[in-house]
Amino acid sequence: MNALSRFFRRLEGPQTLGRGPAFWVGFVLVLAAACAYPQFSDGYTVGNTVYFFTWIFMALGLCLIWGYGGSLSFGQTAFFGIAGYSYGILTINFGAAYGFTFVALLLAVAIGALFAALLGYFLFFGRISGVFLGIVTLSVTLVLERFMAQTAGPEWRIGAARLNGFNGMSNMPPLTLPWPGGDIVLFPDVELYYVVLGLLVVVYLGLRILVNSPFGNILVAIRENPERAEMLGYDIRKYQLGTFVIGAALAGLSGVLYTSWGQYITPSSMGMTAAALPIVWVAVGGRSDLTTTLVGTVTVLAVFQALTIHGSQYALVAMGAMLVLTVLLAPSGLIFALARLIARPFSKRQPGDA
Amino acid sequence: MPLIETRALNKRFGGLHVTNNVDLALEAGEVHCLIGPNGAGKSTLFRLILGEHSPSSGAILFAGEDITALKPFQRIRRGMSVKFQVPGIFKALSVRQNLEIAMQHHYPPASLAEEIDKLLAFLNLSADAKRLAGNLSHGQKQWLEIGMAISLKPRLLLLDEPTAGMSPEETFATGEMVQRLNAEGMTVLAVEHDMAFVRQVAHKVTVLHLGRVFAQGSIDEIVANEEVAAIYLGQTTAHETAHEAAGDVHA
Numbered sequence: 001m002n003a004l005s006r007f008f009r010r011l012e013g014p015q016t017l018g019r020g021p022a023f024w025v026g027f028v029l030v031l032a033a034a035c036a037y038p039q040f041s042d043g044y045t046v047g048n049t050v051y052f053f054t055w056i057f058m059a060l061g062l063c064l065i066w067g068y069g070g071s072l073s074f075g076q077t078a079f080f081g082i083a084g085y086s087y088g089i090l091t092i093n094f095g096a097a098y099g100f101t102f103v104a105l106l107l108a109v110a111i112g113a114l115f116a117a118l119l120g121y122f123l124f125f126g127r128i129s130g131v132f133l134g135i136v137t138l139s140v141t142l143v144l145e146r147f148m149a150q151t152a153g154p155e156w157r158i159g160a161a162r163l164n165g166f167n168g169m170s171n172m173p174p175l176t177l178p179w180p181g182g183d184i185v186l187f188p189d190v191e192l193y194y195v196v197l198g199l200l201v202v203v204y205l206g207l208r209i210l211v212n213s214p215f216g217n218i219l220v221a222i223r224e225n226p227e228r229a230e231m232l233g234y235d236i237r238k239y240q241l242g243t244f245v246i247g248a249a250l251a252g253l254s255g256v257l258y259t260s261w262g263q264y265i266t267p268s269s270m271g272m273t274a275a276a277l278p279i280v281w282v283a284v285g286g287r288s289d290l291t292t293t294l295v296g297t298v299t300v301l302a303v304f305q306a307l308t309i310h311g312s313q314y315a316l317v318a319m320g321a322m323l324v325l326t327v328l329l330a331p332s333g334l335i336f337a338l339a340r341l342i343a344r345p346f347s348k349r350q351p352g353d354a
Numbered sequence: 355m356p357l358i359e360t361r362a363l364n365k366r367f368g369g370l371h372v373t374n375n376v377d378l379a380l381e382a383g384e385v386h387c388l389i390g391p392n393g394a395g396k397s398t399l400f401r402l403i404l405g406e407h408s409p410s411s412g413a414i415l416f417a418g419e420d421i422t423a424l425k426p427f428q429r430i431r432r433g434m435s436v437k438f439q440v441p442g443i444f445k446a447l448s449v450r451q452n453l454e455i456a457m458q459h460h461y462p463p464a465s466l467a468e469e470i471d472k473l474l475a476f477l478n479l480s481a482d483a484k485r486l487a488g489n490l491s492h493g494q495k496q497w498l499e500i501g502m503a504i505s506l507k508p509r510l511l512l513l514d515e516p517t518a519g520m521s522p523e524e525t526f527a528t529g530e531m532v533q534r535l536n537a538e539g540m541t542v543l544a545v546e547h548d549m550a551f552v553r554q555v556a557h558k559v560t561v562l563h564l565g566r567v568f569a570q571g572s573i574d575e576i577v578a579n580e581e582v583a584a585i586y587l588g589q590t591t592a593h594e595t596a597h598e599a600a601g602d603v604h605a
Contacts, residue, residue, distance in 0.1 A: 014451050214458045221455045224444035228499075231404070231442070232456050233430035233506065 011205060013212030015068065015220060017289045034197055038190045047188030047261075052301045053196045054257040059281045059297040060207055060290060061250030067287030068211055069243045070223030071129065075137030076251040076278050078144050081270035083112035083252030084259040085148070085163070088172040093159040096173035096183075105175065105256045112252025113245050120244040124237045129226075141270045148267035168266030175260045188261050196257060203250065207290050210246075219243060251278075273316065280323045286333025296335060355418050357382040357541050358403065358510055363412035365398055372398045373409070374565035380558075382509070385532065385542045387552045389576075390562035391585060396545045397439075399562065400514055403543070404436055405429050416510070435508035439515040439545075441495035445488030449479055449498060452487050456502040469505075477501040493524045500528070504535060511535065513544040517551050529554040561585075 012019040018027075038046045058076055066072050086108035094100055119140060123133060152165025163169060175192070177184040186192040210216055221229040222236045230236050259265040268274060285296010300322070307315035330337035356379035365373035372395045380386045388396050401407045403414060405426040414422045421429055430436075444452050453470045461469045474480045477497045482490060487498060496516065503511060513532075517525040525548055532542055532555045546552050552559060552573060559576045561569040569575075569582050576582055 014448065217451065217455045217458060220447060221444050224446055225442055228438075228442035228444065228502075229455075230427045231430060231436050231438075232502065233427050233459070235425075235427050 010212060011208045013216070015211040015216045016208050016291065018291050031201065035194075038193055043189045046190050046193050050188055050193050050196050051258075051261060052298060052305075053193075053200055054254055054261055055278075055281070055301060056200060056254075056294060056297050057203060057257070058251040058254035058278050059293055060203060061247035061254075062278050062282045063287055063290055063293035064207060064211070064219075064250075065243055065247035066282065067289065067293065068216065068219045068223065069240060070226075071240060071244070072131075072134045072279075073137045073244065073247065074134040074275055074279065075139075075141035076247065077270045077275045078137070078141035079112040079116055079248040079251040080255035080258070080274075081141070081144055081148070081265070081267070082115050082255070083108040084255035084265040084269065085169060086111045087256040087259050088169045088265060089158045089161040091172045092161040092169075096176040096185075099176065099178035099183075101173060101175045101260070102177075105253075105260075108256045109249050109252040112255065113249040116245050116248030117241070120241045120248075124240040124244065127237075138272075138275060141275050142272065145267045145270040148270070166267055168264055168268075170264045172259065172263055174263055175257075186260070192261070199253070199257075203253075204290060204294065211290065215239070215242075277319065280319050284322055284326045284334055286335045288332060288336075292333055292335040296333065356380055356415070357384075357417055358543065359415040360399075360403070361413045361415070363399070363402060363414065364410045365395075365402055365407060366410045372565050373402060376412075376562075376565070376567055378560060378567065380510070380541055380543055382541050383536070383539060384557050385536050385555050386544070386558045386560065387556040388543065388545045388560050388562060389547070389549075389552060390568070393564075394562040395565040396562055397514070398565075400512065400545055404434070404512060430506065430508075433509035434512060435503040435506045435510070436512040437496075437499050437503040437514065437516055439518055441492075441499045443487045443495055443499050443502070445486065447487060448484050449487050449490065450474070450483040452498060453501060453505060456505045460506060473501055473505055492519050493521070496520065496524075496528075500531070504540070509541060511540050511542045513542060513546070515545055515547060517546065517548050522550070525551050526554070 008024075037049070041049075058080055062073065062076050065076075087104050090104040090107055091101055094104070119137075122128075123136060128136060148163060149166045151163035152167065154162070156163040156165070161169065161172075173185075175186040175195070177186060177191075177195075184191055186195055211219065218229060218234050218236075218239050221232070221234075222239060226236055255265070255269070258269070281297040281300045282293050284300050285294075286292030300319075304315055304319060307318050311318070326334060359379045360376050363373055363376045363378075364371070374395075376395075376399060378399070388399065390396050398407060402409050405421070405424060405428075409422065412422075413420055416429065416432055416434070419432070421432065424432075444455065447455070450470060453473055454466070457466060457469060457473075471480070474483055477500070479490075479494060479498060479501070482494065487495065490498060496519070500513075500516065503513075516532075517528050520528065529551050532544070536542055536555075542555070544551075544555070556573050559571065559573050560567055561576060561579075561582050563585050568585065569579050571579075
């Protein structure tokens with residue numbers, strides 16, 4: 001009991017909105033609704049919802065790096081793509097038996113994270129920050145896109161896996177749960193939905209604990225005033241690098257889930273448009289908090305899909321407009337702006353109070 | 355052995371020789387003030403000691419150890435701490451969290467909250483603990499940053515114009531705090547313009563001029579030094595400078 005209450009205390013802190021019984025009752029209700037949802041829907045629609053969910057990991061990772069750490073990475077899609085392609089190469093070569101797909105998932109995420117560690121080492125230990133960090137990370141993802149786009153020839157293969165240039169790599173096995181009496185293949189359907197939902201809950205709660213820990217304290221300190229943080233004796237480069245790697249691993253997780261979901265990945269998943277979208281998801285909801293990022297990402301993705309169905313190519317224009325309007329009108333995010341608007345008539349607190 | 359020592363320290367920015375062969379030594383337990391006219395190289399020397407600039411030549415020793423090549427955070431971990439001229443605080447975080455970030459690795463988690471409460475009381479900020487640091491008054495921000503700096507329990511406290519923008523009363527109170535910290539064994543090096551403050555706290559004063567150590571001694575010796583007076587206020591007469599330097603803090 002004591003351990004449980006300690007666990008719950010670690011979920012809350014100054015770095016996350018939403019605390020106290022009211023919030024957690026709401027959390028459980030939303031989770032229960034999410035668990036019950038497949039019972040009231042068909043497999044196809046549920047499979048579509050999983051597609052939304054796969055992106056949220058990348059958004060939460062960017063929220064950690066940018067919203068909490070203050071470093072804008074414009075290249076999360078690089079890690080998304082590397083992990084996605086790695087999953088494809090591993091599973092096409094070694095198959096899906098004995099639950100290898102989950103080993104491949106872990107390996108692919110690790111490869112993405114390792115790449116981020118290398119890149120991040122040169123970025124943060126080279127003291128690159130601000131807009132230059134965005135430029136370098138964007139360049140990296142664009143270079144990867146260009147590189148993968150020219151791998152159409154038959155000489156570009158790793159084992160049995162053809163990289164396939166701009167057409168993309170396909171036909172890798174989806175995630176498969178080994179199960180007595182027949183493996184469960186996680187096609188975009190109810191089973192995959194529950195696996196991804198479970199992962200989402202674990203990642204969300206894990207990140208809450210992380211940002212409310214002493215590590216998270218230092219992270220926001222670096223965002224607020226890196227010089228002061230260093231002059232308190234912290235090697236801020238290590239904290240920035242650690243955050244970058246965690247965020248990249250989450251982007252990689254998105255990449256693997258996406259690849260497994262559609263059994264398909266193309267270089268355009270690392271292109272300019274793909275690289276810009278996570279910024280929109282995270283900025284619109286409110287990048288400085290995990291929960292607003294989560295809610296914002298789901299909302300923006302839903303709006304984006306509705307727009308794509310009805311307005312085809314104008315959907316991207318609308319996304320861009322949404323980003324510009326957010327930055328101009330509600331720089332901290334729409335959810336924060338909305339909350340302030342609602343709270344204003346009821347609040348007698350001074351504007352400066354925390 | 356001095357606690358902090360610079361040996362033949364030089365710093366050039368292009369053709370500008372900002373720090374010129376500076377030898378400075380502070381014994382443990384000393385309160386040392388660095389004064390000099392604008393452009394004398396005070397801030398550069400300060401940043402060299404902190405490790406924010408690396409010297410063109412020369413060495414910096416802390417408690418006998420050569421720290422010339424160390425990064426700022428490594429110097430902090432060896433027992434330095436700094437308060438910047440412009441309050442370096444975490445504006446969007448609460449006052450309490452500012453102190454928590456400074457103190458979280460210096461106290462066991464069990465007693466951290468209590469230690470923060472104590473420091474808040476010492477800084478006269480208990481009532482403001484939940485406010486955002488960015489919304490404090492200027493003087494309170496200065497005190498908060500001093501609090502963050504001393505919470506590391508440094509052996510050497512570096513203060514860059516600690517009383518900038520403070521009222522005479524706040525300046526005097528800050529001086530008293532420096533004396534109290536010094537009484538507990540903290541060595542202090544302060545860059546300061548306010549001569550009342552210097553007179554109140556300094557055991558020893560170093561005057562920098564054009565990057566060189568121009569004069570060194572007790573406050574009375576410095577005040578009596580007519581050459582210092584001549585360079586310190588430029589056109590102002592030596593008599594006026596001495597008068598200002600000797601001015602009573604309560605005046």
